Amino acid sequence: DVKVTQSSRYLVKRTGEKVFLECVQDMDHENMFWYRQDPGLGLRLIYFSYDVKMKEKGDIPEGYSVSREKKERFSLILESASTNQTSMYLCASSRRLGGGTDTQYFGPGTRLTVL
Amino acid sequence: AQSVTQLGSHVSVSEGALVLLRCNYSSSVPPYLFWYVQYPNQGLQLLLKYTTGATLVKGINGFEAEFKKSETSFHLTKPSAHMSDAAEYFCAVSDDSSYKLIFGSGTRLLVRP
Numbered sequence: 001d002v003k004v005t006q007s008s009r010y011l012v013k014r015t016g017e018k019v020f021l022e023c024v025q026d027m028d029h030e031n032m033f034w035y036r037q038d039p040g041l042g043l044r045l046i047y048f049s050y051d052v053k054m055k056e057k058g059d060i061p062e063g064y065s066v067s068r069e070k071k072e073r074f075s076l077i078l079e080s081a082s083t084n085q086t087s088m089y090l091c092a093s094s095r096r097l098g099g100g101t102d103t104q105y106f107g108p109g110t111r112l113t114v115l
Numbered sequence: 116a117q118s119v120t121q122l123g124s125h126v127s128v129s130e131g132a133l134v135l136l137r138c139n140y141s142s143s144v145p146p147y148l149f150w151y152v153q154y155p156n157q158g159l160q161l162l163l164k165y166t167t168g169a170t171l172v173k174g175i176n177g178f179e180a181e182f183k184k185s186e187t188s189f190h191l192t193k194p195s196a197h198m199s200d201a202a203e204y205f206c207a208v209s210d211d212s213s214y215k216l217i218f219g220s221g222t223r224l225l226v227r228p
Contacts, residue, residue, distance in 0.1 A: 004158070031214055040124065042205060042218040043159075050214075058215070090158055100147045100209035101166040104216060106158035 003027070004107035006091055012113045019078040021110050023091030030096035032074035033104065034058075034066060037088040049074055050096055081114045088112075117142045117208050119219035127225040134178075134193040136222050138206035141187065148189040149207040149216065150180055159205065165189065176200070201226045 007022035025032065031050050035043040035058075045058030047066040055066050063085060067075045074093075078085055088111050092104040122137040140146055147166050151159040163174025170182040176199075180191045189206060203223045207216040 009156075033215075040220055042220040043216075044218075045215060048215065092159075094214060096214065100211055100214055101164070102214060103149075103161050103164065104159075106151075106160070108156070108158045 004091055004093055004105050006089075006107040006110050008110050009108060010111050010113075012115065013078075013081050014115050015082060017078075017081050017114075019081050019112065019114075021076040021078075021089055021091075021112070023074045023076070023093075023107055024072055025074075025091075025093040025105070026072065027093060027105065028071065029093035029105075030071070031094045031102075031104075032068065033092040033094075034064075034074065034076045035090045035092065036060070037090055037109070043090065046076065081112075083114050086112060086114045117146070117210065117217045119206050119208050119217055121204075121206055121219035121222050123222055124220065125223045125225065127227060128196045129227045130198055131195050134191070134196045134200065134224065136191040136204050136206075136224065138180075138189045138191065138219060139187055140189060140206070140208045142208055142210060144210045144212065147209045147211075148180075148182060149209075150174065150178070150189075150191050151205045151207060153203045153205065153221075155202070162191070162204070196224075196226050198226050198228065200224060 033048040034046045049068040091107040094102040118141045149164045150162040206219040
C-alpha cells in the first residue's frame with residue numbers, strides 16, 4: 001500500500017524558532033511536494049522537488065526553504081517561524097514520467113501553530 | 116494560467132439524496148482534472164481523475180464526474196449520499212506542461228440524517 005508519512009501530526013512552536021517538517025514516501029517517486037492548506041484557500045504549493053537535490057519554487061515560497069538529500073525524504077524548513085505560518089502542511093509525492101496525469105499521494109498533514 | 120473554481124464552500128444534503136459538487140476550470144491547453152477527498156484529520160485521497168478518453172469518469176465510493184469541454188466543467192456527483200461521505204472535496208487541474216496541481220478552494224459536504 002502506498003504510503004506518505006509526516007513526522008508530526010501536531011506541532012506548536014514559538015515565533016522566531018527554526019522549524020523542520022519531515023516527509024517520507026515509500027513508493028520510489030521522483031516528485032515530492034509541500035503544500036499549505038488554509039480555510040477558503042484550498043491547497044497552495046510552497047515548493048516541489050523533481051529529483052534528489054533539485055527543487056523548484058511553488059506559488060508561495062516566501063519564508064520557507066526545502067531540502068531533499070535522499071529520494072524518499074523531503075523536508076520543509078521555516079527559517080524563522082512567524083504567526084502567519086500557522087497552518088496545515090501537507091506533503092505529497094508522485095511519479096515523474098506520467099507528467100500531469102499522475103496521481104499525487106498525500107500524507108496525513110502536520111498542523112503547525114506558531115505562538 | 117490555469118485556475119479552478121468550486122461553487123459553494125458548503126453543501127448540505129440529506130442522506131439518500133443526490134450529491135452535486137460543482138467545479139469549473141480555466142485552461143488554455145487540454146486539461147487533466149482531478150477530484151480529491153479529505154476526511155476529517157486526514158490527508159487528501161484521490162476520488163477520480165480525467166486524463167483522456169471517456170468523458171464520464173467513475174471513481175471510488177460511487178462517485179462520478181463528467182468532463183464537459185464546452186462548459187469548462189467537471190462536476191462531481193453521487194446518486195445517493197451516505198453519512199460517511201461527509202468530508203471536504205477538492206477539484207484540481209494540471210496539464211502536460213507540468214506535474215503541478217492547481218486546486219480549488221474546496222467544498223465541505225454535510226450529510227444530514
